[in-house]
Amino acid sequence: MPNDGTKRNEFLLEMDEILNLPAGTLRGDEKLENLENWDSTSLITFIAMAETNGGVSLSSDEIVTCSTVADLLRLARVDGDAA
Amino acid sequence: MSDITELSAPETRPVKPATAKLPVAAAELMRKRGALKRELLKQKNLVPKRIAILGGSTTSEVKSTLELFLLSEGFEPTFYESGYNRYYEDVQFENPDLWNFKPDIVFVHTTWRNITQFPEILESENEVENRVRHEMARFEAFWDKIHEKLGVVIIQNNFDLPLLRPLGNLEASQSFGRLNFLMRLNAEFAKYAQSHTHFLINDILYLSAQVGLEEWQRSNYWYAFHMAVGPTATVALARSVAGIIKSIYGKSKKCLVLDLDNTLWGGVVGDDGVQNLILGRDHAVGEAFLDFQRYVKDLQRRGVILAVCSKNDPENAKAGFSHPDSILKGEDFSAFKANWNPKSENLRDIATELNIGLDSMVFVDDNPAERALVSAHLPNVAVPEVGSDVSLFAGILEREGYFEMHKLVQDDLNRTNYYSSNAQRDAAQASFGDYGEFLASLQMTAEIGAFVPTYLERITQLINKTNQFNLTTKRYTSAEVEAIAQDPSTITLYGRLADKFGDNGLVSVIVGRVLDEEMEIDIWLMSCRVFNREMEFAMFDALIEQCQMRGIRKIVGVYIPSAKNGLVAGLYGTLGFGSVEGTAGGRQLWSYDVPAAYEVKSHHIRRAAETVTVALDEAKATVPTVKLA
Numbered sequence: 145m146p147n148d149g150t151k152r153n154e155f156l157l158e159m160d161e162i163l164n165l166p167a168g169t170l171r172g173d174e175k176l177e178n179l180e181n182w183d184s185t186s187l188i189t190f191i192a193m194a195e196t197n198g199g200v201s202l203s204s205d206e207i208v209t210c211s212t213v214a215d216l217l218r219l220a221r222v223d224g225d226a227a
Numbered sequence: 228m229s230d231i232t233e234l235s236a237p238e239t240r241p242v243k244p245a246t247a248k249l250p251v252a253a254a255e256l257m258r259k260r261g262a263l264k265r266e267l268l269k270q271k272n273l274v275p276k277r278i279a280i281l282g283g284s285t286t287s288e289v290k291s292t293l294e295l296f297l298l299s300e301g302f303e304p305t306f307y308e309s310g311y312n313r314y315y316e317d318v319q320f321e322n323p324d325l326w327n328f329k330p331d332i333v334f335v336h337t338t339w340r341n342i343t344q345f346p347e348i349l350e351s352e353n354e355v356e357n358r359v360r361h362e363m364a365r366f367e368a369f370w371d372k373i374h375e376k377l378g379v380v381i382i383q384n385n386f387d388l389p390l391l392r393p394l395g396n397l398e399a400s401q402s403f404g405r406l407n408f409l410m411r412l413n414a415e416f417a418k419y420a421q422s423h424t425h426f427l428i429n430d431i432l433y434l435s436a437q438v439g440l441e442e443w444q445r446s447n448y449w450y451a452f453h454m455a456v457g458p459t460a461t462v463a464l465a466r467s468v469a470g471i472i473k474s475i476y477g478k479s480k481k482c483l484v485l486d487l488d489n490t491l492w493g494g495v496v497g498d499d500g501v502q503n504l505i506l507g508r509d510h511a512v513g514e515a516f517l518d519f520q521r522y523v524k525d526l527q528r529r530g531v532i533l534a535v536c537s538k539n540d541p542e543n544a545k546a547g548f549s550h551p552d553s554i555l556k557g558e559d560f561s562a563f564k565a566n567w568n569p570k571s572e573n574l575r576d577i578a579t580e581l582n583i584g585l586d587s588m589v590f591v592d593d594n595p596a597e598r599a600l601v602s603a604h605l606p607n608v609a610v611p612e613v614g615s616d617v618s619l620f621a622g623i624l625e626r627e628g629y630f631e632m633h634k635l636v637q638d639d640l641n642r643t644n645y646y647s648s649n650a651q652r653d654a655a656q657a658s659f660g661d662y663g664e665f666l667a668s669l670q671m672t673a674e675i676g677a678f679v680p681t682y683l684e685r686i687t688q689l690i691n692k693t694n695q696f697n698l699t700t701k702r703y704t705s706a707e708v709e710a711i712a713q714d715p716s717t718i719t720l721y722g723r724l725a726d727k728f729g730d731n732g733l734v735s736v737i738v739g740r741v742l743d744e745e746m747e748i749d750i751w752l753m754s755c756r757v758f759n760r761e762m763e764f765a766m767f768d769a770l771i772e773q774c775q776m777r778g779i780r781k782i783v784g785v786y787i788p789s790a791k792n793g794l795v796a797g798l799y800g801t802l803g804f805g806s807v808e809g810t811a812g813g814r815q816l817w818s819y820d821v822p823a824a825y826e827v828k829s830h831h832i833r834r835a836a837e838t839v840t841v842a843l844d845e846a847k848a849t850v851p852t853v854k855l856a
Contacts, residue, residue, distance in 0.1 A: 158258055161258045161259050161261070161262065162257075162258055162260075162261070163261070164260075164261025164262065164265075181261065184287055184452065185260070185287060185288065185291050188257075188288055188448070188452065188454070188458050189257045189258060189260070189458070191447075191448075191458075192254060192257055192458045192459060193254060193257075193258060196254040196459075197254075201447065202447070203447050203450075203451060205451070
């Protein structure tokens with residue numbers, strides 16, 4: 145899959161939706177613990193989204209090591225870097 | 228008109244914003260959950276419901292998805308969730324939090340993972356049978372306790388199948404196979420459902436197959452979150468549970484409105500001619516149209532009202548059904564609009580003609596422009612995005628669960644007959660100058676009596692679905708109706724009405740609460756099928772008989788205004804009740820002194836029943852009725 149900035153931005157917009165935030169709120173450097181709506185439901189939705197959009201299968205173990213939105217983007221392979 | 232929409236006036240005002248429509252794709256629905264919930268909560272007149280989810284696995288995803296589907300159906304749910312896998316303990320050890328929650332509905336979300344003991348390999352048939360009995364005894368004790376303590380409807384998952392099959396195909400064929408064992412339990416669950424009206428099955432055996440077992444059971448979600456059902460499959464599960472709940476509360480759709488050209492047959496009948504329509508087994512697409520027609524016919528057989536809404540000359544449109552392979556015939560349709568008017572106008576006319584709400588209708592059309600127009604003009608009509616491939620139409624309708632029914636009674640099957648005979652009634656009425664003469668010509672016969680077990684399901688159905696001729700719009704579950712029927716301090720009456728054109732079925736219900744020499748009307752409703760036929764007078768005459776026999780001197784009439792029952796705002800006044808001043812709290816009270824000598828009000832309905840049983844309790848006396856005409 146292409147790992148360009150467009151994909152990253154699309155993913156951030158979808159994360160905005162998951163977290164019920166206005167479009168364009170998330171930039172990527174936010175800490176998950178500071179996001180009010182980050183809970184088990186948004187976590188599950190994030191995993192499902194990564195699977196649906198990116199064909200990536202994530203375990204919760206991988207996710208618990210994440211502390212920022214950027215970490216999630218990296219897991220979902222949409223961080224703009226080579227996978 | 229539908230017996231269950233009951234006088235719901237054709238709704239032309241949107242009651243919910245167009246944005247309330249839920250996306251079809253599970254991933255999109257999950258992603259937009261927050262925004263969707265916010266939009267859906269803006270709807271007016273949401274009906275609060277208390278749902279207890281007792282889970283054999285994690286239920287938070289089930290709850291948040293079910294919440295969306297219930298909101299989209301006009302409910303505002305409040306939830307109780309058992310602790311993880313505490314479904315059994317919560318009930319058997321009487322968790323006060325559950326008891327105090329006072330749910331309207333209990334949903335038991337168990338799966339194959341909650342089986343306590345699967346058979347051992349090579350175990351004998353007797354031993355396996357004992358295990359089935361043991362498992363059933365455990366579940367039955369659990370369900371019985373819910374019913375005894377909470378008296379509510381129980382929605383119970385049956386069993387899905389494990390993804391892994393250590394015994395391979397022997398899992399299905401051998402009695403000790405796990406698949407075989409689960410199928411036997413499912414059969415036992417079904418038997419319990421057949422004998423307990425308050426107990427409904429949510430068929431996850433089917434849902435898991437529909438979704439695909441690998442998608443249904445996602446091992447990463449199980450090990451990470453102990454979700455027995457994966458997140459996208461949870462959408463299918465929640466949609467199904469919401470479908471059952473909407474059926475319980477009378478919100479299932481009642482009428483399927485169909486376009487014709489390229490929807491029920493391939494081609495344009497007006498241009499191509501009947502003989503050139505693509506329909507039949509000798510053509511791949513023709514076979515798909517045929518199968519869609521068969522599906523529609525099956526829906527009609529189980530009581531879904533059919534209507535045509537087509538841009539066509541009426542003669543051409545009707546001629547299409549003369550195609551030798553057509554399964555559907557013109558007489559299958561209760562309303563037939565073939566003209567060149569906008570389809571939204573025709574849909575409104577159909578709603579008026581059938582006297583059902585626009586929110587009871589589903590419109591299927593292969594043309595995306597027509598679908599978009601109807602959606603824009605009539606947001607209350609369900610317009611599924613069926614696309615243009617007829618081979619997918621039935622599956623899309625099926626997935627949406629528009630016509631879910633939690634019970635099927637004879638009156639449902641008779642519904643479409645009623646519509647046919649109603650056209651004859653309308654024609655007959657037109658030939659009479661005097662309405663009384665018309666009523667006399669109908670040769671109407673009523674059977675009016677106290678609630679009897681045979682009719683309790685139909686009575687419950689009417690209580691939960693009737694909107695217009697409904698004085699109080701109180702809703703009761705089947706368990707509550709059963710209790711009312713056996714309560715000696717109530718007067719209950721059902722009314723059936725037949726005429727020379729056919730049987731209208733059970734169409735009216737009254738429940739009165741007796742306190743000393745007074746009776747308060749708790750429920751009085753009537754199907755719109757028989758409005759303006761004096762059936763309300765016949766029911767009132769029967770009620771007076773009962774009051775006289777029980778020494779009741781005063782009837783308190785209660786009218787609780789709703790958005791849909793303005794039709795009966797003046798009923799008590801018409802019957803001679805006096806308005807009680809100063810009533811508040813949304814209840815308007817009326818008073819009627821029961822006279823010693825009463826003059827019957829119904830003059831055109833002959834009473835057929837010879838006796839009226841006062842209550843279900845056989846120990847109670849049966850009392851003779853007075854012939855009304």
